[in-house]
Amino acid sequence: MTRKERFQFCINYFEEHFPIAETELEYKNPYQLLVAVILSAQCTDKRVNLTTPAIFQKYPSAKELSEASFEELFPYIKSISYPNNKTKHLIGMAQMLINNFGGEVPMTVEELMKLPGVGRKTANVITSVVDKQPNMAVDTHVFRVAARIGLTVNAKTPLATEKQLIAFIPKELIHKAHHWLILHGRYICVARNPKCGECGLKPACKYYNTVIKKKIAEKTKL
Numbered sequence: 001m002t003r004k005e006r007f008q009f010c011i012n013y014f015e016e017h018f019p020i021a022e023t024e025l026e027y028k029n030p031y032q033l034l035v036a037v038i039l040s041a042q043c044t045d046k047r048v049n050l051t052t053p054a055i056f057q058k059y060p061s062a063k064e065l066s067e068a069s070f071e072e073l074f075p076y077i078k079s080i081s082y083p084n085n086k087t088k089h090l091i092g093m094a095q096m097l098i099n100n101f102g103g104e105v106p107m108t109v110e111e112l113m114k115l116p117g118v119g120r121k122t123a124n125v126i127t128s129v130v131d132k133q134p135n136m137a138v139d140t141h142v143f144r145v146a147a148r149i150g151l152t153v154n155a156k157t158p159l160a161t162e163k164q165l166i167a168f169i170p171k172e173l174i175h176k177a178h179h180w181l182i183l184h185g186r187y188i189c190v191a192r193n194p195k196c197g198e199c200g201l202k203p204a205c206k207y208y209n210t211v212i213k214k215k216i217a218e219k220t221k222l
């Protein structure tokens with residue numbers, strides 16, 4: 001199978017089985033999504049979703065959050081990974097939104113990346129989820145799944161993965177493909193023991209058709 005065919009197989013599969021693919025973070029507007037995505041670094045979406053309702057109630061917009069002190073905000077975040085940094089980032093982010101962006105979340109990757117706590121991955125998530133821009137956020141799941149299937153080849157960094165993926169996926173599907181790969185990595189193609197038996201991508205998967213099939217053949221011989 002060529003790489004183009006692999007992509008086409010995966011796109012067809014996901015389109016058929018997961019026509020709707022969305023973030024599992026709960027949010028009602030771009031500000032809330034930005035807060036949730038900053039909090040989600042090295043933390044599960046479930047844990048973030050337990051934490052954000054109280055934050056959004058106390059700080060309903062960037063204005064209120066920009067006026068929060070570290071001591072006020074920290075207790076809301078302390079159950080999440082890296083609470084010190086995330087508390088500082090959230091306050092700094094809100095202050096920059098107020099001072100530089102009229103209190104609104106900007107919608108370009110370049111502008112977003114100026115905000116404290118916002119790297120390329122977060123900026124790609126915000127612009128693709130809110131504005132359906134053809135930006136591919138590469139997290140650990142996307143990186144692993146794309147490499148296993150063979151959608152990427154020798155991609156050593158998230159940026160290399162991002163570039164290879166967007167070169168093959170039709171523009172209008174990129175915002176969805178990000179969620180397809182994340183959710184597939186979270187629930188099926190998990191890091192330690194991928195659930196290949198349950199996976200509909202087997203015919204197109206390089207890892208399955210080389211490593212896993214070989215293992216199965218060796219076991220059968222025994």
Ligand code: SF4
Binds near residue numbers: 197202207208
């Ligand atoms: S066949 Fe296995 S390795 Fe390949 S994508 Fe599916 S779960 Fe992952």
